Amino acid sequence: MTKQKLSKNIFLIGFMGTGKSTVARNLCEQHGFKIIEMDETIEEREGMSVSEIFSKKGESYFRQLETNLLIETQTQQGLVISCGGGVPLREQNVIEMKKNGMVFLLTAKPETIYDRVKDCHNRPLLENNMTVSFIAKLMEKRREKYEACADYVIYVDHKSVEEICEEILSQINE
Ligand code: S3P
Numbered sequence: 001m002t003k004q005k006l007s008k009n010i011f012l013i014g015f016m017g018t019g020k021s022t023v024a025r026n027l028c029e030q031h032g033f034k035i036i037e038m039d040e041t042i043e044e045r046e047g048m049s050v051s052e053i054f055s056k057k058g059e060s061y062f063r064q065l066e067t068n069l070l071i072e073t074q075t076q077q078g079l080v081i082s083c084g085g086g087v088p089l090r091e092q093n094v095i096e097m098k099k100n101g102m103v104f105l106l107t108a109k110p111e112t113i114y115d116r117v118k119d120c121h122n123r124p125l126l127e128n129n130m131t132v133s134f135i136a137k138l139m140e141k142r143r144e145k146y147e148a149c150a151d152y153v154i155y156v157d158h159k160s161v162e163e164i165c166e167e168i169l170s171q172i173n174e
Contacts, residue, residue, distance in 0.1 A: 105150035
């Protein structure tokens, strides 16, 4: 492992299934950064899965937990934060990320995303909508906000996790 010091936080944003968590884990394992996986952190704190939070407490309750967690990250440096796919949709979240972070948008073709998420049952927004066309429509609806939030865009189709991490690191070290 090569230990590297980050003066900012790294935020990984992007649609469900673009590989944010895997890339964050790899960056942290290889380079000694500290990871925050937002969905996992929220699930641990609430003692429930994201799907249960959506069904028992509602989506807006979950969205507020995301905002609270982002605000907390402001007290630390050198974190890699794997954001839930909905995080860039709230303006307040974008403001928080920009205060102390470099924001990397991971993006892929809807077909690639479908292949990765089709057998998963932990994403309430896709649970009854598991089709390429639904994914493509939701991605298009979110595209403007994702792009406005991003400092860098990384296309992940046909790339290994290592290649994606290299792209991110080369931007960090510029
Ligand atoms: C969501 C993405 C999910 C999770 C929740 C809502 C979204 O996270 O936060 O199901 O609105 O795109 P991942 O992007 O990590 O799957």
